[in-house]
Amino acid sequence: MWTVGWPTGHVRSAGSGPLALAVIGDCGADDQQLRQALTTVRASDWNALTCWPGSYxxxxxxGESLAVIGDLAGQHPVYWRAEATGTWWSTSAAALAALDGAPFDPAVLAAHLALAQPDVLGQRSLFRAVSRVPTGHLLLVTPDGANTVRYEPVNYQPLNLPDAAPRVRAEGNPYLTMAGLRPDLWAPGHSTPATAAVIQQDGVIVADHRDSPSLTVLRAWLAEWESAGRPAPEVHPPLLARREDGQGPVGWDLRLAGAPETCAGP
Structure with a gap:
């Protein structure tokens, strides 16, 4: 395996005998977590390897099994092609097509130009001989061949806040929380190890108690939003920033930059 153009700190690995694990990109796992995850690799629990914060x-x-897993956002797509000598994979479809000059797939190219989406036609890539691993799937290469395997569930079990509260409290932190109350209802808010408060898409606020500290924080956020004139999300460019030691739980923060100012000349 080789990489091109990635800084050294964004390519990390751990290994022991027949077990090996590598992450490429912005991965929130530290080196110790990578080493500990080798037991997960041994158990072939591929989905557990995608739960660290970041995009990687x-x-x-x-042993003889190799799993290649892209991110759900599609920032690290995975392409592959099977040959008589084995399986080639890459994050670049063009690199695989260049192995023998594989031509474009006209249908996929037309769909891509019309809809500007990479996954319109399932596993087909822009090149006829190259396949794309669909979102939520991984590429699994074994002595029997290569195929794609779904690791992300198609549907999520719906939860209501009373049922989810124990887990929110156990995993909560003093940062923004997003709770899935129903498959079609997401509620952003605030949580701590002992409290939780969220606001539903219909504007209803749900909290663990009327005097909840999380409810106080959430109301303060809403007041700031009101005083700022209720800015829409698209006016704040998103930034992914690593949380340093002493700033809370290790991981990443999604930060929103202030809205750009506009100036008018004479």
Whole structure:
């Protein structure tokens, strides 16, 4: 395996005997967590390797089995092609097509130009001989061949806040929380290890108690939003920033920059 153009700090790995794990990109796992995850690799629990914060490509090997996992956002797509000599994979479809000059797939190219989406036609890529691993799937290469395997569930079990509260409290932190109350209802808010408060898409606020500290924080956020003139999300450019030691739980913060100012000349 080789990489091109990635800084050294964005390519990290751990290994022990027949087990190996590598992450490429912005991965919130530290080196110790990567080493500990080798037991997960041994168990072939591929989905557990995608739960660290960040956006990254995961490559895991357990004996003769190799799993290549892109991120759900599609920032690290995975392409592959099978040959008589084995399986080639890459994050670049063009690189695989260049192996023998594979031509464009006209249908996929037309769909891509019309809809500007990479996954319109399932596993087909822009090149006829190259396949794309669909979002939520991984590429699994074994002695029997290569195929794509779904690791992300198609549907999520609906939860209401009373049922989810124990888990929110156990995993909560003093940062923004997003709770899935129903498959079609997401509620942003605030949580701590002991409290939780969210505001539903219909404007209803749900909290663990009327005197909840999380409810106080949430109301303060809403007051700031009101005083700022209720700005829409698209006016704040998003930034992904690593949380340093002493700033709370290790991981990443999604930060929104202030709205750009506009000036008018004479």
């Amino acid at each position: 490509l995961t490559i895991a090997r357990s």
